[in-house]
Amino acid sequence: xxxxxxxxxxxxxxxxxxxxxxxxxxxxxxxxxxxxxxxxxxxxxxxxxxxxxxxxxxxxxxxxxxxxxxxxxxxxxxxxxxxxxxxxxxxxxxxxxxxxxxxxxxxxxxxxxxxxxxxxxxxxxxxxxxxxxxxxxxxxxxxxxxxxxxxxxxxxxxxxxxxxxxxxxxxxxxxxxxxxxxxxxxxxxxxxxxxxxxxxxxxxxxxxxxxxxxxxxxxxxxxxxxxxxxxxxxxxxxxxxxxxxxxxxxxxxxxxxxxxxxxxxxxxxxxxxxxxxxxxxxxxxxxxxxxxxxxxxxxxxxxxxxxxxxxxxxxxxxxxxxxxxxxxxxxxxxxxxxxxxxxxxxxxxxxxxxxxxxxxxxxxxxxxxxxxxxxxxxxxxxxx
Amino acid sequence: xxxxxxxxxxxxxxxxxxxxxxxxxxxxxxxxxxxxxxxxxxxxxxxxxxxxxxxxxxxxxxxxxxxxxxxxxxxxxxxxxxxxxxxxxxxxxxxxxxxxxxxxxxxxxxxxxxxxxxxxxxxxxxxxxxxxxxxxxxxxxxxxxxxxxxxxxxxxxxxxxxxxxxxxxxxxxxxxxxxxxxxxxxxxxxxxxxxxxxxxxxxxxxxxxxxxxxxxxxxxxxxxxxxxxxxxxxxxxxxxxxxxxxxxxxxxxxxxxxxxxxxxxxxxxxxxxxxxxxxxxxxxxxxxxxxxxxxxx
Numbered sequence: 001x002x003x004x005x006x007x008x009x010x011x012x013x014x015x016x017x018x019x020x021x022x023x024x025x026x027x028x029x030x031x032x033x034x035x036x037x038x039x040x041x042x043x044x045x046x047x048x049x050x051x052x053x054x055x056x057x058x059x060x061x062x063x064x065x066x067x068x069x070x071x072x073x074x075x076x077x078x079x080x081x082x083x084x085x086x087x088x089x090x091x092x093x094x095x096x097x098x099x100x101x102x103x104x105x106x107x108x109x110x111x112x113x114x115x116x117x118x119x120x121x122x123x124x125x126x127x128x129x130x131x132x133x134x135x136x137x138x139x140x141x142x143x144x145x146x147x148x149x150x151x152x153x154x155x156x157x158x159x160x161x162x163x164x165x166x167x168x169x170x171x172x173x174x175x176x177x178x179x180x181x182x183x184x185x186x187x188x189x190x191x192x193x194x195x196x197x198x199x200x201x202x203x204x205x206x207x208x209x210x211x212x213x214x215x216x217x218x219x220x221x222x223x224x225x226x227x228x229x230x231x232x233x234x235x236x237x238x239x240x241x242x243x244x245x246x247x248x249x250x251x252x253x254x255x256x257x258x259x260x261x262x263x264x265x266x267x268x269x270x271x272x273x274x275x276x277x278x279x280x281x282x283x284x285x286x287x288x289x290x291x292x293x294x295x296x297x298x299x300x301x302x303x304x305x306x307x308x309x310x311x312x313x314x315x316x317x318x319x320x321x322x323x324x325x326x327x328x329x330x331x332x333x334x335x336x337x338x339x340x341x342x343x344x345x346x347x348x349x350x351x352x353x354x355x356x357x358x359x360x361x362x363x364x365x366x367x368x369x370x371x372x373x374x375x376x377x378x379x380x381x382x383x384x
Numbered sequence: 385x386x387x388x389x390x391x392x393x394x395x396x397x398x399x400x401x402x403x404x405x406x407x408x409x410x411x412x413x414x415x416x417x418x419x420x421x422x423x424x425x426x427x428x429x430x431x432x433x434x435x436x437x438x439x440x441x442x443x444x445x446x447x448x449x450x451x452x453x454x455x456x457x458x459x460x461x462x463x464x465x466x467x468x469x470x471x472x473x474x475x476x477x478x479x480x481x482x483x484x485x486x487x488x489x490x491x492x493x494x495x496x497x498x499x500x501x502x503x504x505x506x507x508x509x510x511x512x513x514x515x516x517x518x519x520x521x522x523x524x525x526x527x528x529x530x531x532x533x534x535x536x537x538x539x540x541x542x543x544x545x546x547x548x549x550x551x552x553x554x555x556x557x558x559x560x561x562x563x564x565x566x567x568x569x570x571x572x573x574x575x576x577x578x579x580x581x582x583x584x585x586x587x588x589x590x591x592x593x594x595x596x597x598x599x600x601x602x603x604x605x606x607x608x609x610x611x612x613x614x615x616x617x618x619x620x621x622x623x624x625x626x627x628x629x630x631x632x633x634x635x636x637x638x639x640x641x642x643x644x645x646x647x648x649x650x651x652x653x654x655x656x657x658x659x660x661x662x663x664x665x666x667x668x669x670x671x672x673x674x675x676x677x678x679x680x681x
Binding site for chain 1: 446491494505517550609648649
């Protein structure tokens with residue numbers, strides 16, 4: 001499951017080395033057959049197991065296939081956009097489930113992406129310090145969860161967050177009675193509102209009486225459930241290490257003399273970070289944010305292993321719902337339609353990211369020096 | 385980039401001799417270390433707990449969930465793994481990973497070489513296809529892949545589990561980038577000596593591509609060893625369980641309700657060991673893989 005986006009960006013650059021095609025042309029046999037032969041296994045495998053299946057599933061998403069026999073047999077009917085309408089506009093359980101999964105995943109994205117990005121950036125900034133010892137030890141430790149199996153990690157976190165597990169034992173030490181994490185469907189925002197004196201058993205009717213997409217406003221505003229929060233903790237913990245490496249690589253590309261020039265000119269650490277480091281990291285920051293959004297909309301493994309959408313459907317995500325509708329409930333049209341909605345969403349995000357990255361080329365060295373000077377001269381910004 | 389790092393290292397080497405570090409930076413360093421160590425504890429502690437818990441008894445676990453040392457040392461969890469057919473899962477993971485890794489390394493470099501070096505009509509179209517395929521998110525392929533495996537009669541077989549994973553667009557991309565970075569003159573010399581295209585690829589180019597091949601081997605092994613979704617949808621027989629589906633099923637199904645954490649964590653521990661060993665031995669390649677942009681979804 002890998003998205004190579006930095007590399008894709010690199011591909012857009014003109015080749016660094018001018019091709020020396022002319023040099024050997026006289027000696028070369030025609031390479032057409034060899035070229036096609038060399039790429040044929042790739043084309044065959046990707047064609048048969050990726051391109052063709054996508055079109056098969058596209059057909060299924062417009063059909064009433066129930067998993068029996070071939071999806072192309074005569075007994076399978078074209079139902080138009082019914083599967084899509086059931087998910088998005090037609091009131092019913094299907095719509096409620098789908099919108100619930102969207103809500104859950106939306107909170108998941110909105111919380112995981114900023115947390116993992118900030119954590120990754122902080123770790124990278126500290127690790128990039130010049131005189132730091134044991135740098136590689138820390139890097140190894142932080143990156144390790146990213147290379148291990150999501151299943152194994154999920155099992156560990158199931159234990160850590162079990163009712164009598166390590167997290168609750170730790171909370172007990174500081175006098176907090178921890179929740180029964182994976183059995184607790186309460187929304188975090190609801191809990192907070194309850195703490196502020198809102199009666200969560202009979203919430204304001206202005207919110208429960210109205211809504212959109214089959215969910216009341218009160219349900220939309222639940223926040224992630226307690227169970228989802230544990231999964232959020234797991235994912236932030238796992239992915240921060242990967243993105244830390246992205247930031248570290250970018251930080252090492254910043255010319256030392258720029259930082260030093262600013263230091264000599266008397267810029268404070270905060271000024272240097274704010275006016276030099278951060279602007280130079282912007283392309284990477286942007287990459288990390290979009291990769292984070294793309295990745296978090298695909299969350300599946302952790303849900304499959306840890307919660308299967310429970311408790312109270314509060315950890316249901318579109319990816320898991322798509323799988324569950326098809327393979328458990330045999331609603332193949334429904335499942336495929338969800339997959340295509342998700343597909344569209346992610347492809348749009350990916351294309352947007354590729355386009356924006358291409359536009360944002362890093363500033364030139366001269367520009368850097370100018371900024372370093374400006375940073376030193378700029379008055380200390382008001383800190384709040 | 386390389387020169388900047390050199391400068392950095394020189395600066396480190398000469399700094400202590402020339403001037404003592406200012407006091408302010410000492411203070412900052414302590415703060416930095418504190419953060420790093422605290423975070424490292426959060427990253428390492430779960431794995432230590434995992435190891436300790438694997439050797440605990442069920443009652444010990446619920447009594448002392450935080451302790452890093454079993455009060456009663458027990459290997460019962462590992463013995464019980466035999467009852468759930470763990471060795472079969474392990475064998476299947478080994479089989480699948482070997483075939484997938486071998487396939488990826490060979491086919492990815494073959495295609496990468498053609499896209500980097502060979503002149504053929506339609507090359508840029510094929511490459512555009514590779515880039516497009518990389519944008520396809522893996523989770524939306526669950527249903528489509530099942531459909532095609534079912535239609536071809538490959539569902540619930542090793543072939544169906546292995547074949548679709550044998551080529552990956554990202555790997556082709558990494559290899560293409562690498563082949564473009566090595567000088568073409570050696571190949572041309574071989575060509576003058578009359579070697580054929582495949583011969584040049586196999587005996588001249590591949591040996592030069594060792595670093596990239598190692599990176600690709602490691603990433604492919606790690607990817608196929610950790611793969612879960614594809615093995616959920618490409619098989620149903622228990623005999624074809626890999627470690628990911630087997631251990632996943634252990635947690636969500638068989639032992640889902642009861643606590644029984646020692647056996648679950650022991651299973652998770654054993655499945656982590658091979659990748660962990662590879663990671664500690666070839667760390668640099670993982671780092672390179674990540675900075676090439678291959679991101680775990």
